[in-house]
Amino acid sequence: MKRRFTQDDAEAMYLIQSDQEVNKFLPWFPVRSAEEAAEFLNIKYLRKYDDAWGYYYAVCFKEDNIPVGYVNVSSDESHDLGYGLRKEFWHMGIMAEACKALAGYLKNTEMMYITATHDINNPASGEVMKKIGMTYKYSYEEMWQPKNYLVTFRMYQLNFDGDENRTYSKYWDKSDVHFI
Known part of the structure; x- marks a missing residue:
């Protein structure tokens, strides 16, 4: 089941986004207040629901439907897969399951691929990428x-149309230091 965030999820977003460790490898600083969490929720999720394209979902347990994480695919050409999860739920397979469900859904859309990157100092994120069938392409x-x-990032890609030779190269092209 795909569950979008609502304004009522600001407290849950605060619990996810305020943790220093959860946000260590994410491209923003942890939020410091409930107000910042509500603003983050509005900018990163609620406003995106007005766009014609994009996939931005809450990750919840079925029992209570309260967000403990998020999974999304950007609307830009990278189709970047992003995710975050409260640390008390790490290493339980939750994020791999959520990402796999989203990838399964996307396989039946017009999207031909998704990419994802992780800091080399965060190999657990790379393991999620591998578990959903993504293939390492390069580092930069x-x-x-x-x-x-x-940061040295590792870039993974999953091609839905079977074209295993396709590699999203924008990160490679922008970086003076890149390697396989």
């Missing part, structure tokens, strides 16, 4: 903003 360095430090 990027000065990561807004955190402003150099």
Whole structure:
């Protein structure tokens, strides 16, 4: 079941986004208040529901339907898969299951592929990518903003149309340091 976020999920988003460890490898700083969490929810999710394209969902347990994480695929050409989960639920297979469900859904759309990247210092995220069938394509360095430090990312891709030779190359092309 696909579950979108609502404004009522601000408290749940605060629990996800306020944790320093959860946000260590994410491209934003942890939120510091319930107000910042509500703003984050509005910008990163609720406003996107007005777009004609994009996939942005809450990850919840069936028992209570309260978000403990999120999974999304961006609407830009990278079709970047993103996810986050409260740390008390790490290493339980929850994120792999949520990502696999979204990938299964996307396989039946016009989308031909998704990509995902992870910091080399966060191999657990790479394991999620592998579990859903993504294939490692290359690594590259990027000065990561807004955190402003150099990161080596590993880029994975899943092609839904069977074209295993297709590789999204924009990250490779933008980086002076890239390798396989």
